[in-house]
């Protein structure tokens with residue numbers, strides 16, 4: 001049965017929360033969601049920064065610089081929304097200490113920590129930018145929390161570009177490295193990419209949907225991502241690696 005949404009898009013702001021206009025639990029759920037979003041943007045920015053240091057292809061430099069700058073800005077936008085709720089960046093990050101060990105953060109953590117070659121960069125972009133585009137476009141653009149919806153709108157425009165970059169690079173990679181090598185890299189990254197959406201049917205997501213902080217369950221978004229990426233792979237003559245059914249997904 002669909003979960004009944006209590007607050008319409010953009011109906012709540014920090015003053016409404018402070019004034020007690022919403023359920024007391026709303027703020028807690030919102031802070032956790034924003035903290036995870038901010039941290040994912042920050043890790044993605046770190047990944048692009050690391051890629052700038054390690055990838056030595058002058059043709060990629062402008063786009064890496066652009067993505068790095070934009071991911072930093074995305075993180076800043078979300079940390080600013082947290083600050084309005086009285087949560088500092090340090091407090092938000094501290095709350096992420098255990099969550100970053102979860103499979104849902106594996107793609108972002110991997111990108112931020114391991115020096116990428118061009119293939120890894122492409123896969124990270126497919127795992128973070130293409131997924132982010134879906135999460136933000138489907139879930140956060142119509143958030144009941146107006147500052148998150150506004151930030152999402154700005155982020156979306158830029159993520160659309162990042163996603164175009166990833167799609168374009170995927171085609172180039174097939175030409176350059178051949179379908180076998182690209183297929184092997186996809187097999188490594190696809191489980192991480194799909195796990196980035198998080199576990200299906202959790203109590204936390206239930207609360208997010210009820211409060212209008214998300215529109216869809218993680219599973220629906222993961223399925224949508226697989227459909228999109230599957231289609232693109234098919235066009236390039238790549239087959240999408242099969243994954244296990246339950247979260248955390250692994251190669252089947």
Ligand SMILES: [Fe+2]
Pocket residue numbers: 041044070071074132155159
């Ligand atoms: Fe981003």
Ligand SMILES: [Fe+2]
Pocket residue numbers: 044071128129132158159162
């Ligand atoms: Fe991005």
